[in-house]
Amino acid sequence: MATLSFELQHKDQKSNARAGVITTDHGEIQTPIFMPVGTVGSVKGVSQQLLQSDVKAQIILGNTYHLYLRPGTDVLEKAGGLHQFNHWDKPILTDSGGYQVFSLAGTRKIKEEGVTFQSHIDGSKHLFTPEKVMDIQRSIGGDIIMAFDECPPGGSDYGYAHKSMELTHRWLDRCFTQFNATPDKYGYTQNLFPIVQGGTFKDLRKQSCEYIASKDAPGNAIGGLSVGEPEPVMYEICDWCCQHLPQQKPRYLMGVGTPWNILECIGLGIDMFDCVMPTRNGRNAMLFTTQGVINIDNKKWEFDFSPIDEALPCEMSQYYSKSYLRHLFKAKELLALTIASVHNLSFYLWLVGEARKHIVTGDYASWKEEMVLKLKTRL
Amino acid sequence: MATLSFELQHKDQKSNARAGVITTDHGEIQTPIFMPVGTVGSVKGVSQQLLQSDVKAQIILGNTYHLYLRPGTDVLEKAGGLHQFNHWDKPILTDSGGYQVFSLAGTRKIKEEGVTFQSHIDGSKHLFTPEKVMDIQRSIGGDIIMAFDECPPGGSDYGYAHKSMELTHRWLDRCFTQFNATPDKYGYTQNLFPIVQGGTFKDLRKQSCEYIASKDAPGNAIGGLSVGEPEPVMYEICDWCCQHLPQQKPRYLMGVGTPWNILECIGLGIDMFDCVMPTRNGRNAMLFTTQGVINIDNKKWEFDFSPIDEALPCEMSQYYSKSYLRHLFKAKELLALTIASVHNLSFYLWLVGEARKHIVTGDYASWKEEMVLKLKTRL
Numbered sequence: 207m208a209t210l211s212f213e214l215q216h217k218d219q220k221s222n223a224r225a226g227v228i229t230t231d232h233g234e235i236q237t238p239i240f241m242p243v244g245t246v247g248s249v250k251g252v253s254q255q256l257l258q259s260d261v262k263a264q265i266i267l268g269n270t271y272h273l274y275l276r277p278g279t280d281v282l283e284k285a286g287g288l289h290q291f292n293h294w295d296k297p298i299l300t301d302s303g304g305y306q307v308f309s310l311a312g313t314r315k316i317k318e319e320g321v322t323f324q325s326h327i328d329g330s331k332h333l334f335t336p337e338k339v340m341d342i343q344r345s346i347g348g349d350i351i352m353a354f355d356e357c358p359p360g361g362s363d364y365g366y367a368h369k370s371m372e373l374t375h376r377w378l379d380r381c382f383t384q385f386n387a388t389p390d391k392y393g394y395t396q397n398l399f400p401i402v403q404g405g406t407f408k409d410l411r412k413q414s415c416e417y418i419a420s421k422d423a424p425g426n427a428i429g430g431l432s433v434g435e436p437e438p439v440m441y442e443i444c445d446w447c448c449q450h451l452p453q454q455k456p457r458y459l460m461g462v463g464t465p466w467n468i469l470e471c472i473g474l475g476i477d478m479f480d481c482v483m484p485t486r487n488g489r490n491a492m493l494f495t496t497q498g499v500i501n502i503d504n505k506k507w508e509f510d511f512s513p514i515d516e517a518l519p520c521e522m523s524q525y526y527s528k529s530y531l532r533h534l535f536k537a538k539e540l541l542a543l544t545i546a547s548v549h550n551l552s553f554y555l556w557l558v559g560e561a562r563k564h565i566v567t568g569d570y571a572s573w574k575e576e577m578v579l580k581l582k583t584r585l
Numbered sequence: 586m587a588t589l590s591f592e593l594q595h596k597d598q599k600s601n602a603r604a605g606v607i608t609t610d611h612g613e614i615q616t617p618i619f620m621p622v623g624t625v626g627s628v629k630g631v632s633q634q635l636l637q638s639d640v641k642a643q644i645i646l647g648n649t650y651h652l653y654l655r656p657g658t659d660v661l662e663k664a665g666g667l668h669q670f671n672h673w674d675k676p677i678l679t680d681s682g683g684y685q686v687f688s689l690a691g692t693r694k695i696k697e698e699g700v701t702f703q704s705h706i707d708g709s710k711h712l713f714t715p716e717k718v719m720d721i722q723r724s725i726g727g728d729i730i731m732a733f734d735e736c737p738p739g740g741s742d743y744g745y746a747h748k749s750m751e752l753t754h755r756w757l758d759r760c761f762t763q764f765n766a767t768p769d770k771y772g773y774t775q776n777l778f779p780i781v782q783g784g785t786f787k788d789l790r791k792q793s794c795e796y797i798a799s800k801d802a803p804g805n806a807i808g809g810l811s812v813g814e815p816e817p818v819m820y821e822i823c824d825w826c827c828q829h830l831p832q833q834k835p836r837y838l839m840g841v842g843t844p845w846n847i848l849e850c851i852g853l854g855i856d857m858f859d860c861v862m863p864t865r866n867g868r869n870a871m872l873f874t875t876q877g878v879i880n881i882d883n884k885k886w887e888f889d890f891s892p893i894d895e896a897l898p899c900e901m902s903q904y905y906s907k908s909y910l911r912h913l914f915k916a917k918e919l920l921a922l923t924i925a926s927v928h929n930l931s932f933y934l935w936l937v938g939e940a941r942k943h944i945v946t947g948d949y950a951s952w953k954e955e956m957v958l959k960l961k962t963r964l
Contacts, residue, residue, distance in 0.1 A: 252920070253901070254904070284890070293904055293909075522634075525672055529664065533625070537656075544919070
């Protein structure tokens with residue numbers, strides 16, 4: 207079993223977009239890639255069968271915070287890890303729990319040692335340290351696991367962003383020490399990705415990129431974006447980070463975003479994305495389609511018996527009509543949530559697949575300009 | 586296109602169980618059969634793909650009351666009927682809406698003409714008459730449609746049951762008049778089944794069976810059972826009705842029931858069943874399995890990594906473990922509802938399929954005795 211490797215196959219001439227292949231012990235991932243979020247070991251409303259057959263997911267996410275609280279590491283270890291527990295045999299990435307814990311403002315306290323917080327389920331108190339988060343992620347068994355970082359709130363000032371970045375770097379050292387001191391639990395290799403922080407400040411981001419790069423990890427992530435800053439700032443910082451992160455390692459932009467965010471950031475050199483948007487917005491009747499954005503709740507679809515998205519290679523999107531899906535939402539039927547989630551995820555996976563094709567054929571930049579306009583259209 | 590036909594293939598020697606084939610313009614149905622309930626044109630939490638691949642449903646139900654209110658007959662007609670609307674190309678049966686309307690106690694009024702009631706969605710007032718219910722079911726386009734009957738509450742006295750039965754018979758005449766006066770809307774043949782009523786009174790049930798039989802419909806239904814009467818009474822009345830209904834027509838026992846109810850009533854001569862129990866109980870974490878009943882919420886399954894039901898030929902039941910499904914219920918994940926519903930429906934379809942095999946091989950009565958004991962076991 208081997209450390210994750212990344213083969214850079216194509217680079218676009220007119221942008222920084224790249225096409226590559228990540229190889230893990232659970233198989234290959236064609237990049238750029240979008241990773242559906244399976245918070246507690248399940249992508250909301252979507253079976254593992256549909257993730258494979260319709261969505262064509264190549265890797266999914268699990269959330270350390272949620273999996274630690276429920277079902278807990280004792281269950282996951284006895285199951286033989288998350289792959290065995292949820293029967294997903296392709297790659298899995300787990301986040302570090304940092305983002306969730308910091309979102310629990312009011313009930314958490316940050317110290318040098320780590321973060322104390324209260325469970326959202328029963329109010330019980332817990333402590334996450336870099337060491338503990340490595341241990342938990344060892345128990346979960348993701349192919350890619352993430353460093354425990356502090357994600358400062360959007361709009362943090364320079365002083366806070368600076369201190370926070372330095373804490374993140376000290377925690378990173380502790381993560382690597384613990385990671386290197388502990389063996390893989392389930393016979394395949396786990397890979398630790400560090401995370402760049404530094405808010406919206408270029409000098410901090412540069413420092414952070416250089417510190418992160420010095421770890422020579424098999425891949426690197428950018429955190430702390432899409433947390434409320436204006437889109438142009440997000441793109442500027444993302445671009446800047448890509449310039450200062452190694453070329454030969456996959457770059458993962460955490461928690462981003464809309465379809466057009468993804469296309470823009472692929473153009474800046476990002477290889478991996480995750481976001482709850484396709485499933486969360488889907489459950490709220492918002493569909494991303496090859497022709498633009500649809501609010502399927504809208505009365506205008508009442509008599510539209512055309513498929514949800516004829517151009518999308520997803521069985522559900524072609525099988526069910528807009529009128530039928532609207533009816534299911536109106537009637538509050540469970541099936542509505544599944545169809546909308548499967549459709550949106552399929553669309554995201556299709557989109558990164560198309561991006562890859564255009565990187566390979568060499569017309570990514572012009573294709574992207576057209577697509578961004580089209581995808582933003584409100585139908 | 587042709588009227589529904591029923592071929593009686595095997596009769597059990599030691600019980601009144603029968604195996605047959607119903608032929609409709611949307612295909613064949615092997616009997617005895619269980620029909621999943623798709624209230625508003627969707628079986629709750631289960632896609633049409635899963636109904637075919639995992640559940641192996643041969644026919645599903647739609648509810649006239651719900652479909653009339655939402656999406657409404659204008660949408661259904663423009664879609665080309667329910668088969669086109671929900672893309673289910675196997676047979677569909679619609680109930681008459683009677684049962685739902687009578688369940689709205691307090692907001693509905695029964696007169697000779699029909700029943701006035703208020704929508705549970707917006708409180709709007711509506712009138713269902715036998716004629717209107719035939720027209721609505723013509724618009725929905727079920728292969729089998731049901732007569733508009735009055736279903737008296739469980740425990741009704743002789744006087745009420747008698748009056749109610751006579752009203753049901755007068756309404757039946759009006760149903761047939763309207764049905765015969767209106768053409769099929771979508772190019773295939775619809776078939777009207779009358780419904781036996783008469784409460785728990787044998788003389789009324791006999792009268793009703795004879796009246797119903799005189800219509801020479803392609804199939805006959807028994808209503809007004811499993812509405813609160815003791816199980817032995819249900820079996821006694823069911824047995825009695827089977828004795829007084831034609832042998833050569835399929836017999837449909839409406840709204841029944843548990844797996845053991847179904848096995849007992851197959852033994853009495855019933856060919857068709859429907860019930861919300863597999864989906865409703867499934868959504869409440871109660872699983873029917875080949876080994877007995879499971880409350881999957883229970884702590885005892887926390888570390889049980891065995892498949893939900895190894896012996897059941899259903900992909901989901903074999904793919905997901907008890908521990909994982911319990912976790913999904915604890916975490917209130919949508920996927921829990923889908924897996925439990927698909928499992929329970931698959932179990933019901935498997936059960937009637939097994940019953941059929943044992944009728945054909947001739948050991949139904951002894952097999953049934955064993956199975957009823959096994960299926961009732963609390964695991």
